[in-house]
Amino acid sequence: xxxxxxxLHLLVAIDDLGSLHAAARRLxxxxxxxxxxxxxxxxxxxxxxxxxxxxxxxxxPAGRRLTHTARAVLADLARAEAETRLLLAGHTGTLRxxxxxxxxxxxxxxxxxxxxxxxxxxxxxxxxxxxxxxLDALRDGAIDLALVVGDAGDAPSDDRxxxxxxxxxxxxxxxxxxxPLARRRQVRARDLAAEAYWGAPDSFAPGTxxxxxxxxxxxxxxxxxxxxxxxxxxxxxxxxxxxxxxxPRWFAEPDLARREVVALRIGGGxxxxxxxxxxxxxxxxxxxxxxxxxxxxxxxxxxxx
DNA sequence: TTCTCTGAAAGTTTCTCAGC
DNA sequence: GCTGAGAAACTTTCAGAGAA
Numbered sequence: 001x002x003x004x005x006x007x008l009h010l011l012v013a014i015d016d017l018g019s020l021h022a023a024a025r026r027l028x029x030x031x032x033x034x035x036x037x038x039x040x041x042x043x044x045x046x047x048x049x050x051x052x053x054x055x056x057x058x059x060x061p062a063g064r065r066l067t068h069t070a071r072a073v074l075a076d077l078a079r080a081e082a083e084t085r086l087l088l089a090g091h092t093g094t095l096r097x098x099x100x101x102x103x104x105x106x107x108x109x110x111x112x113x114x115x116x117x118x119x120x121x122x123x124x125x126x127x128x129x130x131x132x133x134x135l136d137a138l139r140d141g142a143i144d145l146a147l148v149v150g151d152a153g154d155a156p157s158d159d160r161x162x163x164x165x166x167x168x169x170x171x172x173x174x175x176x177x178x179x180p181l182a183r184r185r186q187v188r189a190r191d192l193a194a195e196a197y198w199g200a201p202d203s204f205a206p207g208t209x210x211x212x213x214x215x216x217x218x219x220x221x222x223x224x225x226x227x228x229x230x231x232x233x234x235x236x237x238x239x240x241x242x243x244x245x246x247x248p249r250w251f252a253e254p255d256l257a258r259r260e261v262v263a264l265r266i267g268g269g270x271x272x273x274x275x276x277x278x279x280x281x282x283x284x285x286x287x288x289x290x291x292x293x294x295x296x297x298x299x300x301x302x303x304x305x
Numbered sequence: 306t307t308c309t310c311t312g313a314a315a316g317t318t319t320c321t322c323a324g325c
Numbered sequence: 326g327c328t329g330a331g332a333a334a335c336t337t338t339c340a341g342a343g344a345a
Contacts, residue, residue, distance in 0.1 A: 030310075032336085035336060309343090315338080316338100317334100321332080
């Protein structure tokens with residue numbers, strides 16, 4: 001069994017466009033050539049990748065699996081090609097970063113914009129998949145810099161990783177102004193546990209500030225709807241008075257300013273210390289200037305509570 | 306010889322439109 | 326609104342050409 005690059009291009013083009021004819025136009029081939037390629041690929045794999053329905057091709061579950069990988073491989077290859085061109089042209093390379101928390105993408109754009117203007121020869125690449133285990137990615141050399149919660153005191157002892165404190169922000173509970181808890185300035189973990197929770201379950205996983213507070217009170221959320229913070233959906237649910245969510249105060253600052261939600265301190269206050277983790281040796285020479293740029297754009301003390 | 310391509314032709318399905 | 330004819334669009338198959 002041997003998959004060629006042309007097969008990957010074929011899969012993605014048909015999946016995108018829904019027909020062999022359109023895919024052929026995109027790939028600058030004849031439809032008959034693509035038909036043969038597709039049949040060849042299906043013969044090699046021993047099954048259908050696209051279901052022929054009338055004049056359209058619909059991807060099968062098996063085809064979807066392979067198409068997903070084809071997209072990733074082609075995207076990776078395109079990145080590698082672009083970076084290689086930059087290197088060959090004398091540019092200084094790429095700064096690869098990741099973050100352990102999707103919420104940071106709200107303040108990263110101005111950092112990226114400002115830093116890229118000052119470093120036009122260096123491309124910043126956000127390695128999203130490394131966010132799952134950023135320190136591992138750092139040790140493996142897959143990234144140059146990771147935005148993480150915590151510092152050297154929280155991480156397992158490792159001489160290869162260096163932490164630079166960036167800022168501290170407060171984790172608050174958000175409710176609608178119409179919610180009964182909205183009249184309070186402060187809530188206990190057990191008050192929140194009785195509510196419907198909208199947000200990522202890993203935000204109250206064991207070891208997180210919220211998870212530890214819930215555990216200390218001997219309670220846990222029973223009605224949880226997993227939603228990505230980056231989608232904005234948890235805040236929409238809170239605004240509709242359908243429950244609570246917990247996130248950094250600065251993240252909800254626009255909604256707080258418009259009085260569309262109310263922020264409540266949890267217990268005596270839950271705090272997140274954000275750091276930039278970098279490799280002590282062998283990393284990109286640009287990490288220091290990027291960290292300096294992040295410090296310039298960090299959430300302000302008033303927004304961070 | 307093998308692989309990959311093009312072009313022609315056949316067959317299928319959808320779209321459009323006139324006629325009822 | 327329904328029906329049928331013709332046009333258009335599409336996939337598939339086949340024969341043959343060109344490159345390695």
